[in-house]
Amino acid sequence: MKKAIMYVNQFFGQIGGEDKADFKPVIKCGLVGPAVELQKHLDAEVTHTIICGDNFIGSNTEKAMEIIMGFLKDKEFDIFFAGPAFQAGRYGVACGQVCKAVKEKFNIPVITSMHIENPGVEMFKKDMYIFKGGHSAAKMKDDVKAMAAFGNKLLKGEENLGADEEGYYARGIRHQVWRKDGVMAADRAVEMTIKKLNGKPYETELPMPKMDRVPIAPAIKDLSKAVIALVTSGGIVPIDNPDRIQSASATRWGRYNIEGIDDLKEGVYKTIHAGYDPAAADADPDVVVPLDVMRAYEKEGKIGRLHNYFYSTVGTGTTQGEAARMANEMIPYLKEDEVDAIILTST
């Protein structure tokens, strides 16, 4: 039989109320509080209950995590539950923190439950399954039952029908599915148009996510002292593409030393980007990574100096998620050399 472990706070762990909120984490064999209810519905053995005070985990997060991870390191378990936390803010955040750490360390499914107004929802919904829970402990049975039902699905490898249908907060994870009714896009589009034109309600299939806009940086006051770096999504690489950066949907990037180089020569550098006509870039890679011009500016004293490397990847078909990851990997190198500004060239 599969095994489960549950996390609860000092109140639901039957240690005490607010006066016991500094309670240090303990692990108990068997079922305490909500774990009893969980066991009723779960097709797995709930072997342990972990209990910790909300204040303790809030003010000593690192220490609490260390203790809890210590409890778990020699345990066998296939799934982890926390809460339900209802509208209790500190408890919700604690459930989120513990679930996140368990998922990262043990790579097993984690499930919790919170009321929509619990701050833990916004903080952790992208990292785990948080079920849409009740306002208060009066909803305990319903909330635990929902968590258990979905836990059973995951343990049996059954199909996840999606956030709305299952009842958890959307995690920002979108995948394609085949509609059960098979209605084709043309019919959906025309019907949506008729509804929109007649002021009738309709449901968009792509709700606009929150815009992740980066404000434009303030201008550099004195360019003659600035360190400038060149970064491109235009796929310029040394001719043998040493980092094997993909021509589309890239997950790799490279940094290439340009000390003592004034010009990116044809035959020495090229583009491996599959989303545009490479002829001009191959003939003169400076048209994408303008090293020649930057060196001229350097000599003229227009800029302080050029950073010793240029950075390259391929933008076509590359996801925003991968692009952000690659940028985060590049940043430490740029910071280390105190780069003031980047010229980011596309294609």
Add this chain to the structure above:
Amino acid sequence: MKLEIGNFHVKDIIFGGSTSFSNGILTINKKECLDFVMSDEHITEAELYIVKPGDKVRLCPVKEAIEPRVKLNGDPLFPGYTGELVQAGNGKCHALKDCSLLVVGKHWGGFQDGLIDMSGEGAKYTYFSQLKNIVLVADTDEDFEKHEQQKKNKALRMAGHKLAEFIGGCVKDLKPEDVETYELEPVTKRDEKTAKLPSVVYVMQPQSQMEEMGYNDLVYGWDTNHMLPTFMHPNEVLDGAVISGSFMPCSSKWATYDFQNCPTIKRLYKEHGKTLNFLGVIMSNLNVALEQKNRSALFVAQIAKSLGADGAIVAEEGYGNPDADFVGCIVALEDAGVKTVGVTNECTGRDGKSQPLVALDEKLTAIVSTGNVSELIELPPMETVLGELESLARDGLSGGWANDEILGPSVRSDDSIIMENNAMFCGDMIIGWSPKTMREF
């Protein structure tokens, strides 16, 4: 403009003595068809196959799909491309339904080419898995692009269009089983009842992002990169005025078959005079530079407004960079007071966590979503492969790769495959076929 399409429903396709159609059976004289294909000096090898739903056949690299048809007045099926420039969208044509002519490279594939499975788990990913197909597998003398990732596929595509027309000729003098009639009165000459209904335009954004000629979709043989948005009669689109190009990751593409049968146009026709007044098609395009994108959006909004459109449906043949054209066009229409619905696929990554379109705007309030280009797909080996499966891994197909340290190569030694949805032939069916949508998990 009045277009009558006489339908001949193909129940089976066989090879036989003469290319003919009788009692639902399409017979292909292989030698005659191959001789016709080989009459183009650029075609160096050619073979014909027949594949049907349920056959254990995998096709790759697939380059085009065309519905075999013939124009009864002798006009070319694809004016300005397979023949002289004449008006499309008027008169009578005969069509072989429930089948298509597929063009597959004998060896070489490219960024824009795709894969079709006729059975098994992979069959759900493409529309053409549901059709009976005549498959032309051929090679050409276009050595200059053999190792190019971006291929124009000029000779192969032309061979496909001409062969579809050649085969379509066999039903020219026969009586169709049924006739579809498409007729729209001029915009200002519609009956009172229709004129009072909310009026709608269909804005098509065909793929046109290559600056060099030879890759883009063509309108009457004219490269769509070299045009500004223009008003077209929907019959022109259904009747061969627009042909597919050879650029863009394959699942986002529209085959020529898709233009000939555009389900969004057909549904708008069905609603015409009942729930809406279908004004027609604004044929826009997709561009590379921001100014070009903005210019096209400006033209679309102006044409829609001048026509008095209350609503619009915008569909893009592409993803990634073209999302900027798509979003810009919808914003321009909404700003002009035209209530707009968009049809697009998404790129949320293999893990589903990425931003769905590269550009977003809160004015996009009504979107129909047709799939995720980066969905990872693993499929077992197939008994028969037409073409060269290795091309998926070797030739830079948008959904394939030569090697990956975690996933390994796209094509494994036992001919099982792992790929992104990107390389499924016209798989996201943005033209309107898609039964797929996107869901939050």
